[in-house]
Amino acid sequence: MGEEEDSVTVDQNSCDGADSSTLPPPPQLSSKVLTLPTVLTLGRVAAVPILVATFYVDCWWGRTATTSLFIAAAITDWLDGYLARKMRLGSAFGAFLDPVADKLMVAATLILLCTKPMDAVVVLGPVPWLVTVPSVAIIGREITMSAVREWAASQNGKLSKAVAVNSLGKWKTATQMIALTILLASRDSSFERLLPSGIGLLYVSAGLSIWSLVVYMRQIMRVLLKK
Helix, strand or coil: CHHHHHHHHHHHHHHHCHHHHHHHCCCCCCCCCCCHHHHHHHHHHHHHHHHHHCCCCCCCHHHHHHHHHHCCCCCHHHHHHHCCCCCCCHHHHHHHHHHHHHHHHHHHHHHHHEEECCCCCCCCCCCCCCCCHHHHHHHHHHHEEEEHHHHHHHHHHHHHCCCCHHHHHHHHHHHHHHHHHHEEECCCHHHHHHHHHHHHHHHHHHHHHHHHHHHHHHHHHHHHCCC
């Protein structure tokens, strides 16, 4: 995600056996703390309590505000990384804060959706666990990967490369954002017909989350077994 992904691109190339002498130099980090990308990231963090508040406003504007906030957060998630690359405004603080902001927004949204079970498929009727199961899988994966990456950073460089962000993780994030946007929007009666597709995408995202976790763990095991 954003600045975090930029910092691992070189690591992945070197992990694949590329000659480090032919690789471009890593992007220079800005010495400033409050760069434009970081301000956008801080905005996502500040938006989390507002998202929670609007979610429980039981009228059309509350539902619209919640969905709009989430969409804005998803856009700024891409935008801050783009600006950090193009304007060379990446910073160590931004690289740390970006994934934290993403996880806060996603976890808060999943928990909120779990508090109000939805009837996704008329044939099945009320299914209270329909959103809870993939939510537990997604949040559990994020907690596990955060701990694994922190541990890997304290070990040697090869372990850090083994848990670098890959394309599977990016697909997971994309489906996750689309699914949550649909689920939030479908709380409005005008979009409720989209609910089954939102539920389906959420399960796809949960599947990709578990799959990517397995891939990371296998890469870690290969590194450890070579010692």
